[in-house]
Amino acid sequence: MEAVLDIADWPSALDLFGSQSTLDPAGLGAAEVYPLTVWMTWAFGAVFVLVMAFVLLAWLRRHPARPWWIWAGGIVLPLVAIVAVLVFSTAALVATTREDPDALIVDVTGHQFWWDVVYDPEGLALRDANELVLPEGRAVTLRLTTADVIHSFWVPSIAGKMDMIPGRTNVLTVTATETGRFRGQCAEFCGLSHPLMAFEVTVLPAEDFDAWLETTRGEARDAARPSLLDGRETFIREGCPACHEIRGVAEGGRLGPDLTRLGARPSLGAGMWRMNQGNVAGWIADVQDMKPGAQMPSYNHLSGPELRNLSAWLVSLR
Ligand code: HEC
Ligand SMILES: [Cu+2]
Structure with missing residues (x-):
């Protein structure tokens, strides 16, 4: 019998991210x-x-x-x-677990099987997903909770592990001490796609981090070509905003990851696939094949051109 998914075809974690090792501390x-x-x-x-x-x-x-x-x-x-x-x-x-009153606050909420991230929830309230950007050498207080079952937040290279428990907010203060890219992983069995619930951590020099916050907080980039505009229309027509927010296009959808800067993320599907248009199109058309158990419907009724324009528009967002 032929294997349905050949692990050798999957991108290696180390290709997509940096280190995921407690033996290589960077925090x-x-x-x-x-x-x-x-x-x-x-x-x-x-x-x-x-x-x-x-x-x-x-x-x-x-x-x-x-x-x-x-x-x-x-x-x-x-x-x-x-x-x-x-x-x-x-x-x-x-x-x-020592807290730092001057730390930047970031809310991270676990979902089956992805991560919702809000920087400075009481001020800027910048929402993103499946990636955590941290300033080097500055303390960041993570307020960890979950929208459904128990998850566990773990970036082995940067800090200890902390559970995300329904009805509770656990606090973990982290300070990254090296710039670069690291990999985090959900460390508590949370359902079918639990092992595929990863994310990346990008540590920037502190000045670059401030600039990153400044450039990222705005609305999604305008659709520059008619085909991209068409993709944006398909997004709205197909009801994707019921679950996905894209600032400046459709706000309020919270059941799925924020897609305002989807094309800027190095990976698709919470650390699973390389970010490119082909993978995004495959994801929309048959998400269960790309990530078994993902809580998103497949859109296999879309025509070739619809799928092409929609995926091209999504990866143009950064
Ligand atoms: C019922 C809610 C729901 C609807 C409707 C929905 N999605 Fe999703 N979507 C999700 C969830 C939940 C995830 C996260 C899946 C995971 O990683 O486990 C997701 C993930 C994604 C991702 C990957 C995001 C990332 O950070 O890697 C893309 C791209 C996406 N959806 C596009 C779409 C498009 C385009 C549509 C409309 C054609 C759509 N979705 C409709 C719930 C939904
Ligand atoms: Cu999990």
């Missing part, structure tokens, strides 16, 4: 967690080797164990090890 939170990972691996590796050595010893020489061994190895050693882990991990937890 204060991740830098806090990294030494814990290293020390715990060594310390418990040593305990494992020790225990295996005792097992071997017991096998080879069958004399009865001395009681103090049981006290030392069975009670004192685990107690010391667990208390040490508790102390170091609590210190890391306190350091990674």
Whole structure:
């Protein structure tokens, strides 16, 4: 039987994004967690080797164990090890969840299977999706929640992991310390397309970040050609605004990602496909084939030209 989806055809995560690794910290939170990972691996590796050595010893020489061994190895050693882990991990937890009153606030809301992002919700209220742009060296307070089931926000290279829980807002303050592109991933099983719920993090130098906010906050770019205008009309006629907002074209749709700057995102479908017109057209025509379980209807009744103009207009938005 032929495989329906050949993994080898999928874009590699590392092609699309930068690093997704706790062993390659590029943020204060991740830098806090990294030494814990290293020390715990060594310390418990040593305990494992020790225990295996005792097992071997017991096998080879069958004399009865001395009681103090049981006290030392069975009670004192685990107690010391667990208390040490508790102390170091609590210190890391306190350091990674410390709030900063001057931090920029960004609301991130998990949806099946994408991310809604609002920068400076009480001021600028700039809405975007499936990408998080951060300033280098500046603290950003993420207010994390969900629109449906439990998700978990995790950018391993930048910070620790935080759950997104219905009816609750969890706060995670992150400070990226390197510019570049990193990959985030939903880390809590949330339905059929859970493993395909990723996003990218772009860390810009702080000045560039301010400029980015300034240029991104406006309305979507005007349709410059008649074919693009036609694409915009199809978008409205087909009812896409019921779920998608495009500032200056159709506002208020919140059931799907904001598309105001779709063409500027490096990936389509929350970190799944490369952003290009062909993939966008394929997405609209048969979304279940592109991302099984996505909560968007397929538009396979559109004619070739309709699909072509609609997808060309969408990728022209940046
Ligand atoms: C019932 C609500 C709904 C309707 C109607 C709808 N969509 Fe969607 N759309 C979604 C959802 C939900 C997603 C996110 C899917 C995912 O990634 O899991 C999405 C994702 C997308 C994406 C990818 C966005 C990104 O950030 O990668 C594009 C492009 C898109 N839709 C275009 C359209 C177009 C064009 C139409 C109209 C022809 C349309 N949608 C109609 C709900 C909808
Ligand atoms: Cu999820």
